Amino acid sequence: TRALALEAKDLEALRRAMAEYDGCELKKGARNLVFSDGNSAADVMVIGEAPGKDEDHAGRPFIGPAGQLLDKMFAAIGRTREATVAQEAMYLTNVMPWRLPQNRDPLEDEIDMMVPFVRRHIALVRPKVIVLMGNIACKALLGQTGITQLRGTWTEVEAIPALPMLHPAYLLRRPDAKADTWRDLKAVMAKLKEVS
Ligand code: URA
Numbered sequence: 001t002r003a004l005a006l007e008a009k010d011l012e013a014l015r016r017a018m019a020e021y022d023g024c025e026l027k028k029g030a031r032n033l034v035f036s037d038g039n040s041a042a043d044v045m046v047i048g049e050a051p052g053k054d055e056d057h058a059g060r061p062f063i064g065p066a067g068q069l070l071d072k073m074f075a076a077i078g079r080t081r082e083a084t085v086a087q088e089a090m091y092l093t094n095v096m097p098w099r100l101p102q103n104r105d106p107l108e109d110e111i112d113m114m115v116p117f118v119r120r121h122i123a124l125v126r127p128k129v130i131v132l133m134g135n136i137a138c139k140a141l142l143g144q145t146g147i148t149q150l151r152g153t154w155t156e157v158e159a160i161p162a163l164p165m166l167h168p169a170y171l172l173r174r175p176d177a178k179a180d181t182w183r184d185l186k187a188v189m190a191k192l193k194e195v196s
Pocket of ligand 1: 133
């Protein structure tokens with residue numbers, strides 16, 4: 001997948017390469033490839049885990065309950081998927097472009113297979129700031145897990161500032177953790193100001 005990913009010279013070519021890639025069994029069980037949503041010119045790129053049922057049906061990331069919370073979180077710092085201005089927009093993708101059976105976590109091999117596509121995706125979008133949403137995004141791109149420890153501390157992915165944050169699906173179960181997320185969203189806002 002590394003060679004296929006590097007061959008893709010723009011987002012449409014990357015989407016095509018991923019759609020045509022037959023090496024991952026998960027493709028067979030999924031209804032749609034879930035590539036991305038939002039504005040690819042946005043200065044912030046959010047990387048989630050994998051599509052759920054709603055996303056698999058629609059072919060768009062983050063549209064179920066967790067996605068609706070994600071939209072509210074980013075609206076609170078003035079960001080929407082629809083905005084045409086880079087500084088008001090956001091761009092969303094996932095580590096895994098296909099839904100997993102019973103929404104299980106992806107295996108290490110499955111992540112390793114798909115991560116060159118995510119890295120290429122980042123390189124083509126070149127956002128100013130990356131948000132790593134939850135454990136799987138951190139595992140894939142940092143090689144680390146333990147999101148409650150990792151969250152809130154800046155790191156880098158592809159030489160771009162990246163902040164691990166709690167996944168909105170986690171916040172739906174643990175609303176008491178929303179204060180941490182608010183702190184992290186403010187840190188994202190501050191970083192965007194700093195790097196622009
Ligand atoms: N959770 C994710 O991480 N991504 C989605 O697209 C939907 C739910």
